[in-house]
Each structure stands twice: as C-alpha cells, then as structure tokens.
Amino acid sequence: MPEGTNQKSQSEYTKLDQCVLRSMTQTSPRYWVLVAVLAVVVVGAFMAFYHQASTGLEVTGLNNSAFWGVYVLTFVFWIGLSHAGTLLSAVLYLTKSHWRKPIYRAAEIMTLFSLINASLLLLNHIGRPWFFYWLFPPYPNERGLWPNMRSPLVWDSIAINSYMVCSALFLFLGLIPDMATLRDQTTGWRKCFYRIFALGWQGGDVQWAHFRRAYTMMAAFIIPLMVLVSSIVGWDFAISVMHGLHSAVFAPLFVLGALYSGVAAVIVLAICLRKYFHFEDYIKIEHLEKLAIFLFVLSLVWIYIMVSETFIFSQSEDHVEAALIASKMTGKFAGMYWFMVAVLALLPFSLLVKRIRTSTRHLFVISILVVIGMWIERYLIMVPSLVISDVPFSWGSYFPSPVEITIITGTFALFALNFLLFIKLFPVVSLYEIKEMLALQKKGVG
C-alpha cells in the first residue's frame, strides 16, 4: 500500500525497483565463477555421498562408540540457522518491528535452504538411505507398516517436513506483490515466470486486505512450529539415556541456540547483501545495530543455560558425568571447549561498545565467529557424550573422515549456490515492504 504520490517518492520507488531488478538481471563474470566453483563443490559432495551409500558408512569416521558424528551435528546446526528467517519475518512482523523489512526476505530464503540442507544431511546420515521414506507416516499405508511414533526421529521427520512446507509457503506468499511488480517491469521469459508466481495480483484493496490477513495468520502459525522443531531436535538427544544428553534443558537450549546462530547468520548475510548489492540505503546501520543488540541478549541467555547445566552436572557425583566434564574442560576437547566459551560467552560483550556494534567489519567478524562457535557447541554436546558412555570399555574416539568433511563442505556450498541462484530469480529484498518503510519514514520526517 505505497502511499507516497509525489514525483520524488515515485522516482525513489522506481529507483528501488531498478536497483533490485538490476541486481537480478545483470551478472558479472565473478558471479558465474563463484557459481561454477560452488557447483563443483556440490557435485563433489554428491559424489562423496554416492560413494558412501554404495560402500557403506565405513568411509566415514564413525564407529561403534560414536554412532553419530558431524552429519547429525551439522543437521542440528542447519536447523538452528533456519530459525532466524522465521524469527525475523514472523515474530518481528507480529510485533510490528519495521526494521525487519529490508532483511527478512534474505532471512526467509536462508530458512528454506537451511532446512533443505538439514533434511539432506539426515538422509545422508542413515545406513540405508534408499529406505528414507520409511520414516514418514505412510498415507496411504500401502506398506502396512507404521513408523514408531515413540521415536523422536519420527517427530523430527514430521516437524521438519511441516516446517519446510510452511516456510516455503510463507516465503512465496510474501513474494506475491513483488512478483507482480517485477511482472510489470520485465519482458520475455521473466514476465511469464513472474506471472505464475504473482497469482494474478493486481494490487487492489481487497487483495491487499486478504494478503495481509493470510500473511498474519501464516506468521502466527509458523512461530510455534519453529519452537517445536528446535525442541524436537533437542529431544532427539534429551530422550536418550546418555550422559551429557539426558537433560531437561535441551529443548530451550536448542531453541535458544538456533536463534543465537540464526541471528548471527542473518547479520552476516545482511552485511554481504549491503556490500555486494549496494543496499546501503535500505539496510541501514541502525538495522544492523538492532540485530547486534539482539545477539548480545541471546548470548546472555545462552551463558545462563550453559552455566546452570554445567553446574548441575558437576553436582551429580556421577563418575561418567565427571569424566565427561573433565574431557571438555581439561581433556581432549579442551581446545574446542575454551574456544567455544571465548566466542559465545565472552566475545558478545564487546557489542556493548557502540563503535563495535556499528562497525560492519567488527560485526561481520563477531557474527561469523558466533556461527562457528555454535557449530562447535553442537559438536561438544554430541561427540563427547557418545564416546564417553556408561561402559568405559567401549569408550572411543571420533574424527570426521575426508568423505564426511567433503559432504559437510558440500552442504555449505549448496546453501550458497542455492542462495546465489535464487536471488537471480527473486528479489532478495522485499520491494513492497521497503516502499512501505520509505513512505513511513517520509511521514515521520515530513
């Protein structure tokens, strides 16, 4: 519902449209080089997966003490990243935080592709991936076999699938007005393409009213789904009887961890967009500052949960628990552990300094480190708890193999590749919401 009618604002809107359209249609050779490199990495990962599926999981570093490894923890990591999209889009939409507008589209795209990566990793993790569909409730039940509804993995498959479908719907629903704009401003195949996604959008008041209602309902629906998905991923671990995993705090910890890493990832993404697409006018430093403050608040909650969890474990007088904590604090995981503490618990305090939180370079580095730190946090939750179990005779060790590393790298490349291809087809910032924002700003100013 753009309200500005004078020439100046018209030209501003046109400028925005042009700017975004340019980012979609004009590609530099650098872009194609990057796409090619990423495609090579992705193809490499798929070949590694084929190799793994045909020879068995002996090509991984997994073993009888560490049945799970980087596949599962990176799955958790991607689930975590996926949450930022929902948070920025839906939660901030419902709370009417207008600063979300320039960045939420990118965040939603991130959600969708993170979830795709997460599901691919689950597929990749299982021993007989060609039977992955046995994990889904069968409708119609032609196999006559039900999955075991008591297993958190079935909850996982249901929750993640629902979340993925809803996120995709949410993303494409929000794209409708922009699709119409682009349909009107392009020619050739793009016009046909956008016509399909515009779903006959004309921009009339009734359409806007329906759109708003649908969008609000979708936002309200997707938030509990987000909390549920992370909680279930937490229950994957918490339901087990393993030391270090069997903990009541896991559901909130995983929701929080998801947001923590997700927000950091959004900051990284926003800074990239700002730089490479010259969106400085729309993604302003104030927006980044708001995200930085949010990141700091999340880090405080994270510290609280980690301290209370470690404290409770240390009071349990259980020998395995003690061995587990010792292995993290002073044992073979100590390097990773203290790096994680430094990055996730100490580093965010630097955001208290205004100069740091308003500097894109500092913010970028801090956010990247938080994302890496959160990956390590998942590693430290899972791997030590598996290799240190109730039966010391079976204690072992784990280190990812080249195949695992290739596949994990491949998921990151796939994420980037998907993102790069997607933003050439769809606007990476929300045109109509920015126009709204501009209009609001004008109102505020004039």
Place this chain on the structure above:
Amino acid sequence: MSKKTESKEESSIDRRNFLKLTGSAALLGACSQVEQPVKKLIPFVIPADDVVPGIATWYASTCRQCPSGCGISVKIQEGQAKKIAGNADSPINRGKLCSMGESALQVLYSPDRIKKPLQRIGTRGMGEWEEISWEKAFGLLASEMKQLQEKKESDRLHFISSPIRGQLSQLISQFMESYGTPHSYNYELFDGAVQKSANQICFGVDVLGHHDIAETDFILSFGADFLERWRSPVNQSVAYGEFRQSASRQNRGKFIHISARLSLTAANADQWISIRPGTEGLLALSLSNVIVNEGRQTKNLNLLELDIWKEMLSEYSTSKVSKICDVPEQIIRQLALEFTSRPRSLALCGENATAQKDGIFHAVAVNILNYLSGNIGEKGGLSFYAPYETIDEKRLDWQRIKNLPHEIDSGKIKLLLLHDANLLFHSPEGLALEKSFEKIPFIAAFSSFLDETTRHADLIFPLHTPLESFGDYVPEEDGGYRSVGFMQPVVAPLYDTRPLGDIFLGLAPELGEVVSDQFPQENFESYLKEHWEEQFFVSGLEEGLGFGIDFRPYWNRLLQQGGRWDNKASEAIAVSHPDLQKISKILKAFKTGKQGNADQFDLLLYPSLNLHDGRGANQPWLQEAPDPMTTITWGSWVEIHPVTARNLGVQEGDILRLSSSEGWLEAPVYPTLGIRPETLAIPIGQGHTDYGRYAKGRGVNPLKVLPLDLEPETASLAWASVAVSIKKTGRQSAFAKTEGVTHHIGHHDLVLSMSGDEARQLKGRAPLEVIEALPTRTGVNASGFLPESISKYLKPEINNQSEDYRWGMVIDLDRCTGCGACNVACHAENNLPTVGEEAVKNQREMNWMRIERYWGHNDHDDEAQQAMFLPMLCQQCGNAPCEPVCPVTATYHTPDGLNAQVYNRCVGTRYCGVNCPYKVRSFNWSEPEWPKPLDQQLSPDLSVRQAGVMEKCTFCVQRIRVAKEDAKIEKRQVKDGEIQPACVQSCPANAIVFGSLLDHESQVSKASRDPRRYRALEHLNTESAVIYLKRIIDTDKKSA
C-alpha cells in the same frame, strides 16, 4: 545317538543312501571316496528323501585343532557344516569347546586350502606350483621311493609328522618299517616331554598325569596356564568351573598363581604372585623345605625318607630362596602353610617353567612338593592313568632337529616326507633349517595348507581336513576314562584331496611286495575298521553288550557317539618311589643366575590363546578373537611394564627392536601391569611368512630369535624365554584392539567382586527375591493421567507379555575365565563376519558377545594388577532404551521378552546404538565378506546382514524358535535347559545359565537369586535380563 541326529533314521537303506550323498558314504563301508573325482561345491542339489531342508543333522567327531582331542558334534544342514559344538558325552570336554575348537570349520572351509596335488616348478621355496593329477603325484613319489629302495638306501627316507595318535600312526609306522626306514617321527612344539620325564624320575610313570582340579581345595600353579593352551584346556576349564562354584562342593576352591607374567590364568587366580622368571622350582622346593621342617608332610612318609628329604631340601631355606625369587619370605611360609592345611591341594608346573634349559628341575621340584604334601593318587590331587591304547610314536626331539643340517649335509636324508609339522616356522633362525632343506634331494609334503614348511616341498599331496576324514584319536590325557575319539567325514570332500592313510595305501602297491603285502586294505577306513573289529572281539565284547557278536552295530555306535570311553574313571597307575639319587643330581645341577648381560631383559614367550603354536593363524575368527589380557587382535605385541616403558620413553604402539644372540624382531609395545619390570613378554603364533591370506605377513614370530638351548634330559627346546636387548626404532603402529578405557571409573554396578570373607558370610543366606525382568508398569499409564488406550500405544510391550517365557541369563563371574570361547561360538552360530584389522583399529569390531577386561575392582582399588572380566552382550532389557527410539520399529519387544532386531526393517539411523547404555549393538559399517568357500558355513537359520544395518545378540533366537516349535508340536512347555544359546553351549567353565525367568524353578531363576547377584547399570532401571554373579577374590589370610 539321540542328541547327535535330529533327523530320525528309519531304515539302514535310507541312511546309506543319505550318507553316501552327504559324503559320509563311507560310514557304512562304501568305498567310493578314493576313486571319486571332485564333487560339486554345492552338494545336495537333489537331496535324499529323508533330508528335510532346514532340519539339521549332527555328526560326532573329534577336534584336531590341538592335541587335547575333545569330542565334537558338527551340525550339518543341506550337506554343509554349519556349527561345531562340544560332544556332551565326551569325558574330555563334557560338551564344551574352546575358541580353537569352535573355529575348526574355518579350517574345513578355508579359502586357502590346497585344492589339487602340486608340483614345484620354480626354485625351491619360491612358491611356484603346477597343478598335477593324483596319478602323476603318486608316480613321482613312488619312483623316488623305489630309487632309494633299489639303492638300498631306504633308511635315507625320513618321515616327520604332527602326532597322529591313532590307527593312522600305526599304519604309517607299519608302512615305514616294511619300507625299511626307522626314521618315522612325530613332532610337536608343546609336547610335555619334560613333565613326562620328571614323572618318570619321581614316580616311575611315563605319562603326563591328570590334575584333579575339580575336586581340589587349593591350587598352587607354578606358571601353569591351565585355562589357556596348557595340556587339555577345555577339560581343565570345565574342572575349574566346578572348583570355583559347585553345588556339590562344601567350599569354594582357592587358587594362587606364581609366574613372572600375569597370564589369563593368573588373572583368574585369587592372588598372583610375581616371581623372577626361571626360579619357579626353587620356590616349590622352599615350600617343601618349610613343609618338612614343620612336620606338615604327608603321613605316608617314613622317618628315614623324611630325613633324606630334609637334608636334600635344607639348601632351600626361605630366606635364601626369597631373595632369588623376589618373593617375600613371609609369603613363602604362608603358602606352605596354606598348601598343607587344606584337605586337598594341588601344585601344577607350567611350561613357562619346564620349557627352560633347566626345565626338568622345575618339574621335579613341583612333583616333590606334590609328593611331600601327599597329593599323589589322591582325590583332588595328581594321578596317573594309562591311555586306552599305547600309540607307538617316535618323538622328534630337538637334538635330532639340531642335527638335521648335519645329516642332510652328509646325505643321510635323501627323501623327506612331511605331514603337518611346521618345523620351519618353529625352528630358530640360528639353525638355518631352511637352507639345509634346500639341499635335500626330494621333499614331499602331505598337508591341507601351504605353510612355511610345505612351501619348501617339491611335491604336495593335498589332504582332507579332519572333518572330511576317518580316523581315531587316543588323547594323551583323559582323566582315566580310557577314551578314544573317532572322526568321520561330516561333509563331502570339498576339493580333490585325500586322507593321509589312503595316500600311503595307494603308495604301497608301487613299492614291491614287501610293502604291499602288509596292506591288503583298499582304503584307510577299512584298515581302521579291521583294527576295531579286532578290538571288538578282544576287549570290546563286554562294551558291545547287546550287540551280540555282530561288529557292525558296535562300529556304528562308535561313530555316532564319536568314540569310546568308560563310564567312570579307571584306577590310577600305582606309582613307584622317587628316584632320590637322580633327583638329588638334578637339584644339584641347577644353577641360578640371570641369562645374558645385566642390561638385557628376559623376553618371555607364551603360546597364544587363540593361535596356539601358530596353527590357528589362518583362521579369521581366531585372528579377530581378542587376546583376553590385551584385547589385541590380528597382530603381535610386546608386553612391557609401564615403569620400564616410562624409563625407556616408549608409549603404547611404539615399535621396539628386541635383539637376542640369534637375531632380532620388531614389535609394538603394550604397557601392562601384568608383567615384571625387568621382563618382557610376547605371544607365539604370529609372524607367518606363508600359510594363507589371513596369516601371512602379520606380526612377528618370536621363536625365530631363540638360541638353540635344549633341556638336556629330554632334548626339548627351551622356548619359554630368551635374553634380549632393547632398541627404540622411533616408529609406531596402532593396535587393532577392542578395549577403550579399562580402569575403574567408579561404577557401582558394572563389574563387581567381593572378598572371600564377604562370600563366606553369605553362606546359608536365604535366596534373594525373584527377578522376572518384565517391563515396569510405572510411568505414563500407571500414573493414570492418560487414558489406557493411549498408554497402551505408548508402551505396547506391556501388553505383549502374554507368553509363558521370559528368557534370561545368569553369568557367574566367579566361574568365567574370560577366555572368549563364547565370542567365537557366537561368530560361528550367528553369521557374524570378521571385519579385519583396519576395521578393528577404527573401533568397528563386530562382536555380539565381548569380554570386557577391567583393571582393579571395587573394594580393592589399590590392587591395580587385578584384572576383572565382564562378558558383555545384549542385556535383553525389560525397559529397553533402544526400543522406543527406533523410528521404523526395527527393534521391538517380543512377547517372550527379547529385544528383537528386524534386520530388513532397519534403515540404519543408529539411534538404538547411541541409546544403548551397554554399548552392545554393532553396526555393519561395510558389506560383510566371506571369501569362498567360507560362505558355506553361513547358517540358513538366520539372515546375513547387509551394510547399513544394526545388529546385536539375540539370545540365539533361532534356537529358541526351534525349541518352542518342538514344544508346540508335542503340546508341552519348553523344558528348562532345552535351549542353549551358542555362548552357553561353548562356555568351558559353565559360567552361563540360560532359561526362562518366569519359571521360578528353572536353573536360571534359581541362579539369579544367588546373594552374589547384581545387574549391570541397574540404576538405569532397564530391567535387564542378564544377571551377573559377583566374582569372589579370596585374598584373605584366614582360610576357610
């Protein structure tokens, strides 16, 4: 008969046809074996009428994996051998079997067998062969033999064989005699000659002697590893189980082990006393000294003799011996007192002591101790029995072996015939036997495998394995049951091979009338039968009671039963007085003192539990069976004390070079508290340069660096130790071992023990309450906040418990010796693959049953030298953590209480493995492989799992199903004891009891109420169905 054949044989004609087809044709005298060409690899395309596919037939035979001669039953399905179990009737092993016995099928189905007669084409020893026909092979050997005959040089033929101890050896000696050579020998590395010689000196008997372990109260073992490869291990282990825990015994027996190295046997002792190697005999004499001086000797000793002993032993005062042996004086005195204060006691002398240069001294010393304490011929003591038949075999002693190069050089050996005697593997480098062998004009070998010695032959005759041949076997030691084990072909011969007897019978006609007249028989089977027919009419008539004078039923019974033995032990041979003069001479000849230089270490050699003297190395099950003390598989290691290791600056896996006067070897070190700081130890068995894909190029052969020191009395090789100097190589190699962390981390319910006093206090205590290990009804549905329809869904197994059984197991840790036979039995029964060295290194071992070895125990934490064994298998929990987490219900609770695993349903999320607190689930990380024809052993009763699937112990569900179906057909309940999982069946010490926990009268339920019981990780409330009974470690000074 009842046990051995499940298929009922209705008429003899049918059976004849059937057996012909299975290759047991010769059972009733069909003589097709010799002439028949190779049979198909898949026998039985068209089965006989009375063979029901899927129904197993069991054939009795005798195990020839080691010289013990245990009785076995072989399970045959569709013409293929599937499993070997102990023959319950055999007085040697009482239905039990060790790891090597279980593994004999991998000899039969080894992919490395020689399939056709081979003629050498390259230079000798290069291993280039040409397959030839049997006719040609016979022709070649016969012409060589005839040439010698014509030149009147028949005595230049030498025949060296492993001990055969049956009619086959009679045939061979008859053959050799008629041919005209006196040089027919048998050779065994661990042959007990020193002990026999000591028995001759002390008691005037030339037999090994039987130690009545089951009945004695106190065992003092001087390095005798009687639970490993010493003498007849299964027989001794069965007795050991009774010795520890038996309903018929008043008190639990106490066992103290004295040796330089903590062997598996030592680890089972109540106390291990570390002694300087090579001084065992001194300690025994010192004990005797205390005994005679304190008047605790046997009453049978007259005063005159006592005085002689007193004088002879006066030299061995505790103070003096204590210093030499490095054993505190006070302990020597205590041992002497305890040894004589118990009603029955027994001292054993092991090969660690007898396989020394002065071995005879140690053996005599321990004999003296037994003699003075009155243990000879007594119940619970040492007795001597005559075997059923005296088998006349000439022993190839090491003096002769030492002279072989000389004899070869002087042309005294023109033709050498070898049978299964791996001399070139055993002989020290210094002898350079290999070089000498090159000078022998012609060598022919009879063997199933290309081992180091066979490789040097010019002509190889491929043999049937024992499971394809007829034969009988007279064990050296059977506790007086006068037993003879029988072998019969249980499957059709796999390849174009022949039994050794047939080869000699085939050679006879070629060698002129002198030889051929001796052998009118057409094959060895009829030779064997003739002998036993004679035997039947001479002495067997009373045994064959009910058969009249018809020999045939008697013969059939011999085969069906797997041999003949008396129902009870015969009288022991009366012993004569010790030859005091000779004894005194031996005692005086003993010189103490360390071998080698001061900076050298004593390297102790010991037979590997699974590989014996190296003969087991070609069987992947045995290679992958972890050594119980180190858990290492597929390789060699050097045991070193941690302090020594620290001083040398080496860590686990660092490769050391050990140099003796004769050569050097390099092997990685394994630091362990179970060895003295100034000694090292290394197992014998690896280091093959040939012998098939599983053995070749693996580990080191320590026998090679031995000096050629012989024990003078018997000319035995002193293989037990060698002085070596150490050098670091700076290289490293990781062990393929199964242990993780093995020190106690303070669990209160994992591996538990109690002291002797605690155990005695429990005596007479009422049994504990019953354990049924059913799923508990607490939780969701008991609290009632969910409607029953939903809670049923959440815990469906609760409503499944509608059957009359709940299978459970009791494992008595006081009986368990940790030998690991259960593990190999499990592999054989359940189609478990061997995963290979790399996979074990990567912690991907495939074991459903593993023996966990921990150091230290709950209430004696300071004694870190205490090794504790915990057999760990699926606990078949009532509240199984693995069940709810599987997304596809591949693991679920069966109505009879098992945690079933549906392999076809498994997608491999491995969540069950993550959530199993006992870590007993194994994942198929790769596609399992069985090189042909090893795959013929795979049991059709359960599936072979593919890569990506989780698996675990099923309590041998296939056996449970068979028993339940039988019971259903007969409209009854399954009887207690009717089902024996493979581990229970094989466990030599009878440590495991299996049955239904719901039947409160069952053995397992009774055993589970023992006050010593506990369940592993009980605090997790898994309601596990495996109940352990605490081990007792009786180190208390006060004796019962």
